[in-house]
Amino acid sequence: MDIRLFIPPTFAAWILACAFAAAGDSPPPVYHRGTARKIAQLTGEVDRTLRVPTRSRTRSRASILGTDLGSSFEHKGRLCFLFGDTAGAHGGGRDSFAWSDAAGPEALRLDFPVDSEGKFIPISIPGISQKAYEVPTGGISIGDAMYIVFTTDWLGEDVKNMGRSVLARSLDDGMTWEALYDLSQHRDGDLSQAHFINAALAETDSAAWDGGLPWPGQVVLIWGSGAYRKSSPRLACIPSERIEDRSALRYFAGLDSAGAPRWSERESDAAALADHDVVGELSAAWIEPVRRWTMLYNSKEPRGIVMRTASKPWGPWSDAEVVFQPWLDNGYGNFMHVSWELPERRDAFHDPNKQNVWAGAYGPYLIPRFAHGDARRCWIYYTLSSWNPYQVILARSEIGAPLDPPPPxxxxxxxxxxxxxxxxxxxxxxxxxxxxxxxxxxxxxxxxxxxxxxxxxxxxxxxxxxxxxxxxxxxxxxxxxxxxxxxxxxxxxxxxxxxxxxxxxxxxxxxxxxxxxxxxxxxxxxxxxxxxxxxxxxxxxxxxxxxxxxxxxxxxxxxxxxxxNVHPDRAEDRAARMDGLGSN
The missing domain is CATH 2.60.120.260 (Galactose-binding domain-like)
Known part of the structure; x- marks a missing residue:
């Protein structure tokens, strides 16, 4: 019998919570280590990592072999999803749209609009390029209309960036789309002033934020990132009733000397909400059980899917907290492929001819509808892409108050x-x-x-x-x-x-x-x-x-x-040794 002693990382969080309590402040929620899990594979016909049919069976029901991303928004009581480059009936460069009436995560099944031949109807926005890598990143419903942010103008393999994002509208529940205006755009390949290429949208009542937002009434908050996986998150705001008027956009430009938010008409003035130049795909939403705005994005340092939270839309935002680490949280070797170039084989699943291609966890898009629990223990749900296999899963992580240190x-x-x-x-x-x-x-x-x-x-x-x-x-x-x-x-x-x-x-x-x-x-x-x-x-x-x-x-x-103990950290050392391997 091998008995080992270790010092759990949750101990530091416990000490931090005590410090917050002594100061009379409410600490931000933390990730409860070891709780992240895959709930289900959402896309594809068969979950090849478990050898069971997916609930959505997208190949037989929509001619979809695989896809990525999966940001979601509510529209007329339905949960709507936006997927990226979709392999199947239209090759691999078209993007897809789906919806679900599921009340809970275990019942989530995707329905895609299909044509008379049973092939998915791709998202089509006249007047813009919609080739590979040019994808929808976020959406919102206002009245009877849907609005999505779509990235376009791929700048090529040397740059590996989208050059522009467009706000588009649908008046027929996602069947047809029209471009309204450029949300953010490069200048001769320079993205240093373009901060909203990828975007996450949420609606809120300005009255709830003590006059801190630039417009009264219902407003749309837009969190964004610029240069792909090389930028920090920013915030913009626009009145809901004027979302089609680009001139109404205001950008959070930092705090004044009294600590009040400043807002600017110029995108170039947009201030970073946190200094973390790794952000590409991101999501942000109000998570009611913890009463916090919550942001997720994939990160290379710290490695994994990270969370930040804030009590107000502009912050201050908490430090980056990893809520899914691909080695520590049973990703690699279980639903994420480990390259066979590693001498130690970890799994027997991969996409065709991609046995030496690492999986990578990216595109964590929150689904606020499914969040439940309380401030002590809250389960957040999000879509997550794995690259190899090229599919989207539904994942869950538990966050909340720091737990007591576990026995060693x-x-x-x-x-x-x-x-x-x-x-x-x-x-x-x-x-x-x-x-x-x-x-x-x-x-x-x-x-x-x-x-x-x-x-x-x-x-x-x-x-x-x-x-x-x-x-x-x-x-x-x-x-x-x-x-x-x-x-x-x-x-x-x-x-x-x-x-x-x-x-x-x-x-x-x-x-x-x-x-x-x-x-x-x-x-x-x-x-x-x-x-x-x-x-x-x-x-x-x-x-x-x-x-x-x-x-x-x-x-x-x-x-x-x-x-x-309920929350062990047994695999921490091994995960640290493997952390340099894999892809994000």
Whole structure:
């Protein structure tokens, strides 16, 4: 048994909270480490990382193979989504629009407008270029009209920037669009004065902000970034009833000597809300449970998706707080591909011919409708793009008041295949052997590829398991992690039917999945952090329902980390070592 001592990073946040309390101020919410999780893949036909159909089934329902981005806004009771370059019926350079009536995140299904052939109808704005990389970044509904900000005038691979953003309007619920005016524009390739190429929009009542906004009544707040992933966020404001009048735009230009906001008619006067020249895609929204304006964007330093919050639209904004770190929060190797140029294989999924292309987490777009909880513990939901696979997922992170420091002790143990807690359909579909100093279970037994069966076990029902680590080799049979549900039957005669019922969620939700590379020599490293899940209701299963070539899997004995704390930081050191790898 390996007992280790560590100092949790949440301890610093706890000390900071005490300092705020002593001063009589309310501290900004922080990320509760280990809580970020993928809820579902929103686009594509099949979630290839879990081998289950997506709820939206976009290939069969809209001829969409994959896409990215996914900023959203409310319109006439519907949640509307704007997606970027969309692979499918129209090649890869057109952009798509979808909506959903889902009241909750688990029911989120996308509906795309389609033509008579079942192909998605792309967003079309006459008069502007809409090629690859030229995409919609944010939208808002005012009255019966939709308004979106669309980036255009791609400046080329050398610059890798959009040169202009356009405000466009739809009067028929997104079916047709017309350009209204340029929101922000480069000057001969110079973007130093263009601060709103990417934009996030939200409507608010000016009366709620003590006269700090430049216009009375309902106004639209516009947070923006300029040079792509090389700029800091800015803020603009325009009356809702005059959103089609560019001359009504006012730009936050900093604070005066009394601490009151100053506003300017000139975009060049726009002041940075925070000094962080990494911002490209961004979202901002009022999150009611924490009563804060909340901003998300992807960052290279600190690495990951970061959050800033403010009690007022102009700030002061809190320091950057990472709410999703691709190594620490089970991204890489679970739904984000790890390049095979890394000697240690981490997954067996990637887009065609992109085995050496790193995934990257970007485009975190908040969905305020789904936020719930309170100031102590609030769950925020956002779309997130992964690049490889080229899809959009729905993600969730928990934020709120700093939690008490967790106890420092963790314990390692082994889920031995020989113990009585494993339940199995039979004893003859697998064998156990020593290899490389480890015990391995393989479903390549007496009947070889034709062997079929399942074995599974609950993880500790006290919720103490925080991580699993093991290796898989071989073929396409699977190891899975399931959340919730009941016992998996061991008297099933038809393994394929049992496999299908597991994937349908009849015995819990499949939240993690691993299989081999059709290679008995190269292991795939599997690391599953369990803190985002209901740890008292998790089970691990190995199932072989295949009888075709490579219809088996080998699994090493599973190493389990246990701890009594709800928010462990077990993977912090490993994440730091891996932090330079991957893409954003």
């Amino acid at each position: 002790l963790l314990e390692e143990s082994t889920l031995s295949f020989g113990d009585a807690q494993w339940r199995k359909t039979s004893d003859d579909f697998y064998r156990i052997a020593e290899r490389d100093g480890q015990r391995w279970l393989t479903t390549f037994a007496e009947r070889k590829d034709a062997d079929q069966g399942a074995l599974w076990r609950w993880l500790p029902r006290d919720g103490s398991a925080v991580a699993l680590r093991f290796f898989v080799r071989g073929g396409q049979a699977e190891a899975m992690l399931l959340e919730g549900g009941g016992d998996i039957p061991t008297d099933a005669a038809d393994m394929r039917a049992l496999y299908d019922s597991i994937k349908r969620g009849e015995y819990g939700t499949v939240v993690r999945c691993a299989w081999g590379l059709n290679d008995t020599e190269t292991p795939v490293t599997v690391e599953w952090r369990l803190s985002p899940y209901d740890r008292a209701n998790l089970k691990v299963a190995i199932i072989d329902a295949l009888d075709s070539p490579w219809g088996f899997v080998g699994v090493s004995e599973i190493q389990m980390t246990r701890d009594s």
